[in-house]
Amino acid sequence: MRTLLYLLQKEFKQIFRNKAILALIMVMPVMQLLILPLAADYEVKNINLVVVDNDHSTVSQQLISTIIASGYFKLVDYSQSYERSLKLIESDAADLILEIPADFEKNLIREEHQQLLLAVNAINGTKANLGGSYLSTIIKNYNQDLRLKIMQGKEQKSTGIINVVSSNWFNPEMNYTAFMVPGILAILVTMVGGFLTALNIVKEREVGTIEQINVTPIKKHHFILGKLIPFWILGNVVFTLGLLISWIAYGIVSEGSLLVLYSFIWVYLLAVLGFGLLISTYSNTQQQAMFIMFFFMMIFILLGGLFTSIDSMPGWAKLLARVNPVTYIIEVFRMVILKGSGLKDILPHLGIVSLIALVLNSWAIRNYKKTA
Amino acid sequence: MESIVVNGISKWYGKEKLVALKNVSFTVNHGEIFGIIGPDGAGKTSLFRILTTLLLADEGSATVEGKDVVKQYKQIRNEIGYMPGRFSLYQDLTVKENLTFFATIFNTTIKENYHLIKDIYVQLEPFNDRRAGKLSGGMKQKLALCCALIHKPTVLFLDEPTTGVDPVSRKEFWEMLGKLKEQGITILVSTPYMDEASKCDRIALIQNGSILATDTPNAIRQSFDLMLYKAKSHNTALLLKDIRHYSKNLYAYAFGEHVHITFKAGEIDIEELKMNLIERKHHDIILEPDDATIEDCFIQMLRA
Known part of the structure; x- marks a missing residue:
């Protein structure tokens, strides 16, 4: 016990002396949480629109001003011909072309039927997709308004319109930051825990200090605990810092109990630290550890459900996501922070993460004994 | 009584079975300074790592203070001090912190064994609060020795302690080892410097993983059974060439500022x-008999 205390004391001394790492631990969460959620926004704004108006009627004018008034679109050109506007798409100055045919108003009123052409530059998939659907929705709404106006006085046609009213539960305003900030916080905790543990232990091997430690009567489990406990505590510090920032900067207050959130983090950190430990037993230099860690971090983050929904992934990816600890922390964060889930609701997550922690740590300890 | 017994140790690395040690056997008595002398890559460090329980031998057995290096490694770790060839203390901890750390993990204090490290530590004390990484090479070496000694080991393993250290510090270092010997500590030390061999009580010459000879430095020197002359002239480089040209029955090599010539008597x-x-226009020629050094013996053994 005394040995362990002394190992911990030594470890903290070293951490507090390494100013660069210390700054990184403190500054990274602050900067990333303040900047990234603002930039990594799913809402698409400033879509460059070209309108080819062959009609020049009141209706076409109204339609265009409705579109611009929505705020999502920027009219970059009011073009004469479709060919000319296509040039703009080619030079990447425009994302969308809306072509209004000649006699649009006349035919719409006379024949009660008209077509519009929507051409989308699909190089930026997200922008094209969302821009296209925004525009269709706006046109649809405008069309309904128009119908009501024209039909006034006339007998209502019998075809009923299904009107869908949706309501966003747990995040009524579809507040993007409420969704993104907990996710980024989850990744931060993972990175700090995993990278620091792996690099720290490999550093001892690289510098050769592990050699000196190994000829002493220090027990392996003391040495490993001496490494894990400081980073477990640091993980908690980063997490607390992150929670404070989400509260101060974004007004995100957890709906659920903080204790539930923390008890999950405590178990989750064990899993992440175990992973760092495992990587360290397979690497001889900090460079190797860094690259292996990056490799897995990329997979963890992209398959973690932060940016894309896991439900829409192919089967094999879903399987991978199920053994990815990041998946669970992001889910739990969203459940507890947005939905106010209790301990009972996250028990399955807690169970699986405990299992992951157990497997990773025992694997790492077994492997550590073999190599050292 | 023996402190270290090495019995037919062999070690090879990798798939190609690169041999590091080949059937190495020797014994080290209590309280003696035993030198492992050999060039880089001779297998010295592998041998040290096996004896300090850091590496498993592929063949053979060894005991330290009567304890098996494989089965009783835990007890051995309590009793030995090891100073690896590479400086391996915490560079971001201060001199005092390093020393306290190693004292504490052996359940002792600096005070308790201060008498052991006193002579070395007095030179370090002015730098107590300096980080180990910022010390000079000689000071690092002294700190490493202090850390290896702080728990009063009965056997001290020093892997190339004087490599990369200036001649004055080297001399000091060997004087310190002499004092430690007086305290009854067995010291196993390796070095690539042949001139340090005479400072040891007994030495083992090692090359390519095999031990060529084990004896006292004097006995090894006396076992040299060839005639040995040292030669010098105004142009020693040319002299070496001309001597070699003279006869196939002699063997000549550069030795410091001289040329050493060995041959069978007669x-x-x-x-x-x-x-x-x-005749070959050499002048200022010196050509006289000389005593064999350990290096001469080593060279002869390599040729045999």
Whole structure:
């Protein structure tokens, strides 16, 4: 016990002396949480629109001003011909072309039927997709308004319109930051825990200090605990810092109990630290550890459900996501922070993460004994 | 009584079975300074790592203070001090912190064993609060020795402690080892410097993983059974070439500022050689018998 205390004391001394790492631990969460959620926004704004108006009627004018008034679109050109506007798409100055045919108003009123052409530059998939659907929705709404106006006085046609009213539960305003900030916080905790543990232990091997430690009567489990406990505590510090920032900067207050959130983090950190430990037993230099860690971090983050929904992934990816600890922390964060889930609701997550922690740590300890 | 017994140790690395140690056997007595002398890559560090329980031998067995290096490694770790060839203390901890750390993990204090490290530590004390990484090479070496000694080990393993250290510090270092020996500590030390061999009580010459000879430095020198002359002239480089040219029955090599010539007694007439050299326009020629050093013995053993 005394040995362990002394190992911990030594470890903290070293951490507090390494100013660069210390700054990184403190500054990274602050900067990333303040900047990234603002930039990594799913809402698409400033879509460059070209309108080819062959009609020049009141209706076409109204339609265009409705579109611009929505705020999502920027009219970059009011073009004469479709060919000319296509040039703009080619030079990447425009994302969308809306072509209004000649006699649009006349035919719409006379024949009660008209077509519009929507051409989308699909190089930026997200922008094209969302821009296209925004525009269709706006046109649809405008069309309904128009119908009501024209039909006034006339007998209502019998075809009923299904009107869908949706309501966003747990995040009524579809507040993007409420969704993104907990996710980024989850990744931060993972990175700090995993990278620091792996690099720290490999550093001892690289510098050769592990050699000196190994000829002493220090027990392996003391040495490993001496490494894990400081980073477990640091993980908690980063997490607390992150929670404070989400509260101060974004007004995100957890709906659920903080204790539930923390008890999950405590178990989750064990899993992440175990992973760092495992990587360290397979690497001889900090460079190797860094690259292996990056490799897995990329997979963890992209398959973690932060940016894309896991439900829409192919089967094999879903399987991978199920053994990815990041998946669970992001889910739990969203459940507890947005939905106010209790301990009972996250028990399955807690169970699986405990299992992951157990497997990773025992694997790492077994492997550590073999190599050292 | 023996402190270290090495019995037929072999070690090879990798799939190609690169041999690091080949059937190495020797014993080290209590309280003696035993030197492992050999060039880089001879297998010295592998041997040290096996004896300090950091590496498993592929064949053979060894005991330290009567304890098996494989089965009783835990007890051995309590009793030995090891100073690896590479400086491996915490560079971001201060001198005092490093020393306290190693004292504490052995359940002791600096105070308790201060008498052991006193002579070395007095030189370090002014730098107590300096980080180990910022010390000079010689100071690092002293700190490493202090850390290896702080728990009062009965056997001290020093892997190339004087490599990369200036001549004055080297001399000091060997004097310190002499004092430690007086305290009854067995010291196993390796070095690539042949001139340090005479400072040891007994030495083992090692090359390519095999031990060539084990004995006291004097006995090894006396076992040298060839004639040995040292030679010098105004142009020693040319002299070496000319001597080699003179006869196939002699072996000549550069030795410091001299050329050493070895041959079997009676096979070479030194006066005739001298005449030959004068004919080849050498002047200021010195050509006289010399005592064999450990290096001469080593060279002879390598040729045999």
